Amino acid sequence: MAVHLRLRRIGKKKKPLYHIIAADSRVARNGRFLEVVGRYDPMKNPPVIETKDLRVFNWLKKGATPTDTVRSLFQRKGLWYQWSLMKRGEDQAKIAVEMEKWQMLQTEKARRDDERKARRKAAKKATAAPAEGSAPAPTATA
Numbered sequence: 001m002a003v004h005l006r007l008r009r010i011g012k013k014k015k016p017l018y019h020i021i022a023a024d025s026r027v028a029r030n031g032r033f034l035e036v037v038g039r040y041d042p043m044k045n046p047p048v049i050e051t052k053d054l055r056v057f058n059w060l061k062k063g064a065t066p067t068d069t070v071r072s073l074f075q076r077k078g079l080w081y082q083w084s085l086m087k088r089g090e091d092q093a094k095i096a097v098e099m100e101k102w103q104m105l106q107t108e109k110a111r112r113d114d115e116r117k118a119r120r121k122a123a124k125k126a127t128a129a130p131a132e133g134s135a136p137a138p139t140a141t142a
Helices: 051-059 068-077 079-087 094-135
Strands: 003-009 018-024 035-041 048-049
Touching: 003 051, 003 068, 035 051, 048 051, 048 068, 051 079, 068 079, 079 094
Parallel strands: none
Antiparallel strands: 003 018, 018 035, 035 048
């Protein structure tokens, strides 16, 4: 039995909400599953990703393979980096230090993204303003 970590849709129409589950690969998307290991809410800003980290690592140790989407969610949360450190055999103290560094980098990255968005918004306003006022004014001739 090949176990996959994947998403299971549980939300209403036009309001998706997903459980991250461990399930047999042969079962349908919303079919029978082994365990719920997390939740993903894409409708919030920023999207909410909640996981039971110990259960996720337990399933990964047993050989479960995450789908591409679930792997990207784990990467966004830092679980995939932590898992790669665990696979290399790093001790818990080293993993904690590396995760702290990773968290600092993520906050810096978010700050840079916000600044970039603000610059783009300002540039868009600056280019839109002259375009509106550049039309020649009609002259009155008497």
